[in-house]
Amino acid sequence: MAGNTEDDNNERTPLLKSASSQGASLAQSTGNLLADWWLWELIEACTSIIALAVIVIILFIYDGSSLPGWPSVFTINSVISFLSTISKLSIVAAASAAVNQCKWLWYRQDEPRRLQDLQLFDDASRGPWGAVQLLFSLRARHLAFIGAVVVLLANFFDPFVQQVVVYRSRSVPSGSAPEIVKSRVYAARSDEGLPLPSVVDLSMKSGIYNGVFDIKDNADAGISYTCSTGNCSWKAFSSLAICSQCVDITSHVEKECTNGKCHLLYIPEGPTLSGLGGQINSSTTNISSELQGIEPSVLRFTTLLSKKVSDPDDALAIECSLFYCIGKYAASVTDGIANQHLLASWRNDSARLNTETDLILNPPTSFSNESGDEPFRITHRAALALNSFMSETFTGSGGINNSGSAFSSDVMQALYDTSNLTRRIKNLATSMTNSIRGQDDNVTGPAYGIAWTSQTYVHVRWAWLAFPATLILLASCFLLGVILETSHRDILVWKSSNIALLFHGRSLHLSSRNEKPVDNLSAMTSRATNIKARLVKSDADGWKLDQED
Numbered sequence: 300m301a302g303n304t305e306d307d308n309n310e311r312t313p314l315l316k317s318a319s320s321q322g323a324s325l326a327q328s329t330g331n332l333l334a335d336w337w338l339w340e341l342i343e344a345c346t347s348i349i350a351l352a353v354i355v356i357i358l359f360i361y362d363g364s365s366l367p368g369w370p371s372v373f374t375i376n377s378v379i380s381f382l383s384t385i386s387k388l389s390i391v392a393a394a395s396a397a398v399n400q401c402k403w404l405w406y407r408q409d410e411p412r413r414l415q416d417l418q419l420f421d422d423a424s425r426g427p428w429g430a431v432q433l434l435f436s437l438r439a440r441h442l443a444f445i446g447a448v449v450v451l452l453a454n455f456f457d458p459f460v461q462q463v464v465v466y467r468s469r470s471v472p473s474g475s476a477p478e479i480v481k482s483r484v485y486a487a488r489s490d491e492g493l494p495l496p497s498v499v500d501l502s503m504k505s506g507i508y509n510g511v512f513d514i515k516d517n518a519d520a521g522i523s524y525t526c527s528t529g530n531c532s533w534k535a536f537s538s539l540a541i542c543s544q545c546v547d548i549t550s551h552v553e554k555e556c557t558n559g560k561c562h563l564l565y566i567p568e569g570p571t572l573s574g575l576g577g578q579i580n581s582s583t584t585n586i587s588s589e590l591q592g593i594e595p596s597v598l599r600f601t602t603l604l605s606k607k608v609s610d611p612d613d614a615l616a617i618e619c620s621l622f623y624c625i626g627k628y629a630a631s632v633t634d635g636i637a638n639q640h641l642l643a644s645w646r647n648d649s650a651r652l653n654t655e656t657d658l659i660l661n662p663p664t665s666f667s668n669e670s671g672d673e674p675f676r677i678t679h680r681a682a683l684a685l686n687s688f689m690s691e692t693f694t695g696s697g698g699i700n701n702s703g704s705a706f707s708s709d710v711m712q713a714l715y716d717t718s719n720l721t722r723r724i725k726n727l728a729t730s731m732t733n734s735i736r737g738q739d740d741n742v743t744g745p746a747y748g749i750a751w752t753s754q755t756y757v758h759v760r761w762a763w764l765a766f767p768a769t770l771i772l773l774a775s776c777f778l779l780g781v782i783l784e785t786s787h788r789d790i791l792v793w794k795s796s797n798i799a800l801l802f803h804g805r806s807l808h809l810s811s812r813n814e815k816p817v818d819n820l821s822a823m824t825s826r827a828t829n830i831k832a833r834l835v836k837s838d839a840d841g842w843k844l845d846q847e848d
Contacts, residue, residue: 336792337782343393344775350386351771354379355764358463362759366466375464375757383460386771387453394449394774395424397781398433400792401443404781407788423447427454442780449774456770462763470530470751477531478745479524479630480736481538483673485623487681499681499688503734507692510730511713516722518729519639522630523737526750529635533748535642537667538736539660539675540626541597542644543728545619545721546587548601552616564614570603570696572614578698579604579706579715583690587618594648596658596682597621597731598689602714619724621689622646623677625662626732630748641729658682673742 361367361375402420406412419436420443422429430450437444487500510518524531548566555563565571570580584601601618624646630639645666650658660675697706697715706712717723785792 337778340393340396340778343389344771344778347386347390347393347771348775350382350389351764351767354382354386354460354463357382358757358759358761358764361757363756365754365756376461379460379464380457383457383767386767387456390771390774391450391453393778394446394453397778398424398443398446398450400781400785401441401446403790403793404784404788405441405443407790423450427451442777442784445773445777445780449770449777452770456767459763459766463760465758465760466755467758468753468755471754473528473750473752475527475750476747477524477526477528477533477632477750478747479522479533479536481536481628481743481746482736482738483539483743484676484678485539485681485735485738486678487684499684500738502738503685503731504688506730506734507689507727508710510727511710511723513726513730514717516719516726518726518733520637521730522637522639522733524630524632524637526632526635528750528752529632530751530753531632531748532751533630533746535627535629536746537625537627537662538732538743538746539677540624540641540644540732541621541728541735542624542626542646543619543621543724544590544593545617545724546589547616548587548618549614549616551586552603552614564603564605566601566603566616569601569616572603572605577604577606577700577715578696579711580696581711581714582694584618590618590620592648593620593622593646594651595620596623596650596652596677597685598693600690600693602693602720604715606715615720617720617724619721621724621728621731623650623658623660623682625660625667625675627666630746652682652686653679654683655679 423433430447433447554561572578581602599620603616605614624644627642645662658677695707695711697711
């Protein structure tokens with residue numbers, strides 16, 4: 300009996316295990332290692348991990364950067380797609396081989412298994428439908444369950460990777476610096492640039508009329524600037540300006556009425572309205588105590604008006620002061636539309652009009668962060684000329700009744716027609732400021748800002764990489780688990796080989812009597828090259844794979 304046992308053991312000993320490997324070539328040894336062990340699958344798993352790592356490195360390098368200057372045939376998406384394909388195919392191939400090896404583990408059990416399960420394992424290694432069938436068949440009772448999950452989820456690998464990279468737009472500085480006008484000096488000049496002795500220059504007159512006649516009160520949009528890209532911004536900057544402040548002094552209006560109808564409205568030492576009909580009267584004044592602390596270096600005037608044609612009892616009186624100041628501005632251009640806002644202003648009430656001395660405005664450094672040798676200055680001739688012109692322009696009257704309308708000037712009509720007199724005067728001050736800033740005073744340069752241009756950049760959504768990374772990790776753990784289980788159960792590595800099934804099927808006889816049985820896949824493959832077979836049909840046995848002698 301002992302002798303028979305020894306003979307049986309010898310018959311089960313693989314032929315190539317006992318043979319000397321000294322004569323084997325390097326290529327043959329490598330081929331045997333690939334066939335008889337897990338070297339190829341480990342290479343595939345490492346290839347998948349490396350491809351994913353390269354993807355992460357590329358995305359880390361270009362995340363948040365502009366589009367790379369690669370040749371036109373290459374894009375980040377195409378490179379990522381190529382690498383993800385390599386990663387997916389590699390890990391699926393390794394997982395499929397491990398699933399196929401699981402069928403041998405499945406049959407290495409104490410109790411027999413259905414022969415049909417061979418086909419389930421084979422189908423599961425080939426695609427998602429087979430993987431689903433195996434999942435329902437095993438129900439997490441075997442290591443192959445994890446492999447079927449990997450094969451099934453691998454179909455979602457590419458869609459997740461495709462969601463990782465998106466392209467967004469952002470604003471970045473361009474090479475050209477935009478300019479916006481500002482000024483430190485106001486001195487009336489002619490169109491030829493020569494100083495005017497005692498008259499207001501035409502640019503200032505244009506600013507005054509534009510401010511009064513602008514029914515949209517949008518003088519801020521009239522500032523002069525250059526912006527080559529249509530989107531620019533400037534840091535806060537200071538400039539010589541004209542500011543305004545208005546006070547409602549309707550409470551100062553006195554009335555003379557007869558039989559309940561008021562026919563005379565007036566302000567002591569101010570304008571007067573008499574008779575019926577819509578009326579306006581404007582004149583230089585000094586009434587409101589709220590404006591007493593402000594030096595009216597440009598103009599101070601009061602407008603009294605009533606728009607009720609049948610009864611002038613409902614009247615409105617506004618006193619306004621226009622004065623030189625230093626304005627701190629924020630400016631920007633968005634899609635070609637200028638936006639400018641007065642952030643703060645500073646005035647010097649001690650700078651008074653006189654016939655010999657210029658008006659000097661020296662704001663504290665805490666207000667203006669700009670330095671210059673030239674102070675903020677208004678020449679006395681320009682200041683006196685503007686004060687005289689403004690006093691004449693904003694003194695007048697007019698009205699409208701059943702017979703028609705009559706105004707002493709278009710300015711009076713504009714003030715009468717406006718719905719918000721305080722806002723219109725503020726718009727006037729802004730328009731006059733634009734004229735001061737727009738003149739070339741040979742002292743002040745423009746304020747330089749940043750021109751923004753649209754740039755397409757790479758944005759990486761890292762969360763979408765979690766699924767591919769998890770799948771590769773799961774597949775790698777599954778592969779290692781199959782390797783360890785195969786070693787633990789002392790099973791040879793046959794994977795998906797059909798030759799192993801033919802060689803070791805009980806009713807098959809592919810070995811001659813003079814040859815010892817072989818177990819290693821490489822040995823079986825080598826021997827199979829010398830064996831010929833054909834599919835035949837007989838009346839007794841039906842279809843059969845028959846070995847040729």
